[in-house]
Amino acid sequence: MSFEAPDACTLPTAERPLRLAEFDALFTAAVRRVETVSPTHARMRLSGPAGLDVTVRDLAARETQCCSFFTFTVTPQPGGAAEGEALVLDVEVPAAYAEVLASLAGRASAVAAGATP
Numbered sequence: 001m002s003f004e005a006p007d008a009c010t011l012p013t014a015e016r017p018l019r020l021a022e023f024d025a026l027f028t029a030a031v032r033r034v035e036t037v038s039p040t041h042a043r044m045r046l047s048g049p050a051g052l053d054v055t056v057r058d059l060a061a062r063e064t065q066c067c068s069f070f071t072f073t074v075t076p077q078p079g080g081a082a083e084g085e086a087l088v089l090d091v092e093v094p095a096a097y098a099e100v101l102a103s104l105a106g107r108a109s110a111v112a113a114g115a116t117p
Helices: 013-030 052-066 095-112
Strands: 031-038 041-049 071-077 084-092
Touching (some): 013 095, 084 095
Antiparallel strands (some): 071 084
């Protein structure tokens, strides 16, 4: 369940394990379902405590700074968990990065299901 950062990623190599750990923490705590909409579009359904929206938007914004091929769209959902939030996170990439998206979606599914990264 490894994840290789593509050459287009500008995040310094030393910081990549820390960013991956942030994603794993989000996947573990909040991802409830991962759907493949198309080879270039994955959708993650998340729920968690108040503040989840801010956490997801912050992580997505920082990831877009170093991997500009990602497009993240965060959509709040009605009827979030009791005293929490429910969100949909759409992740889209150009066709050239479909394998990167598939790897990220696969990791999200596995980690959310309890697999150790």
